[in-house]
Amino acid sequence: MNKPITLYDLVGTDDRRMSPFCWRAKLALAHKGLDFETIPLKFTEKNKLAFSGQEQVPVLVDGDQTVFDSWTIACYLEDKHPGAPSLFSNTSTRALTRIFNHWFDKLVTLKLFPLVVPDNFDVVCPEDLQYYTESRFKWLGKTRDELAAERSEDDFVEWRLSMDPLREQLQEQDFLGGESPLFADYIVFSMFMWARAVSPWPLILPEDVLYPWRERMLDLHDGLARKSKGYDY
């Protein structure tokens, strides 16, 4: 019998799975219909990844193969399992998805960072608090409490505008991929999964056209995402 695929997956308190990049890999695995197990990993357990030469999750182990980086993992799965549902639809879509990946993270994910980081601090494991403080708050130049005090619903309203190009599509079709999801959907959704895992702040409101899309995404693959620990809104 084949050993199942394993994925090293960033974890916070109460088994919160909070890495958007790990979510991209997990959803890609589920999309391909593959059995996999996750190995929860704290920020300060990088030593457990030493075998891979990596310091960051996701790291996927599939038999003799070790694959890292969410984009590379998606391409690896797509190329290894061409008969399973495609993550990209075709070569042109793969190319555009890769560029979409860059620009989505730059224009949307990164801008969410200061809004969600204070709550994220509250759910990192106790042994990770020092690491998280040094890597996040020093970089942002503000403390957890300063960031938490500064943010307001207005910031979220403004941030939500960054997703307008997505809304244009998702009011016309169920998924960015059309009738069914593609990796582009997982790229966007993974950011929502990060926020859901760590922050009670409603990232998205019921009247938003993205709301029913997010609900559909939560339900995919037997509710893989919905079953995970997080805040409901």
Added chain:
Amino acid sequence: MNKPITLYDLVGTDDRRMSPFCWRAKLALAHKGLDFETIPLKFTEKNKLAFSGQEQVPVLVDGDQTVFDSWTIACYLEDKHPGAPSLFSNTSTRALTRIFNHWFDKLVTLKLFPLVVPDNFDVVCPEDLQYYTESRFKWLGKTRDELAAERSEDDFVEWRLSMDPLREQLQEQDFLGGESPLFADYIVFSMFMWARAVSPWPLILPEDVLYPWRERMLDLHDGLARKSKGYDY
């Protein structure tokens, strides 16, 4: 005999065709193998578009149909001529291309604006100079000469970095679309055509992986782009 398709096309001195959005429409028409004529239009000749209810080019007239906005024109041509080479490859790619269109213009085209506008001023038709000054320089808050004096090769070096996600693809394949171009290629290339029409500043250097791609784009459709008036570099 059918009347040929006509496209209203922004023009400067020496028949310079300088609108990136008109280039998107022209290249989409050529991609579909359609005969078309362009009607050159100066900034201050908006009255000639009055029949369409529009104030901006591109405006396409195809028999009884009047279509405006480069994205809408591409979709119109794609849907009307499904048997001709596709501009999008499939529905998923169309959705991603639309988002790509937004983000490319935001992250790349718009950032080129202050670098190219001083040269653009020099090639707008004499009767357009006042309009151009009021619409561009007042918006940017600087005069033509201030913008020209401030810019340096360093600005272009930095601006070129904004296209790194495209380079990642174009070092692996001939076009963003794969083996042949798609509308995503025309979106990017149209910006180069705008700059080529108006500015002698070399936007792209021969050692850049985008350089041979741009050369291929210039040659497409019997050299449609290369034959147009512009600066060689």
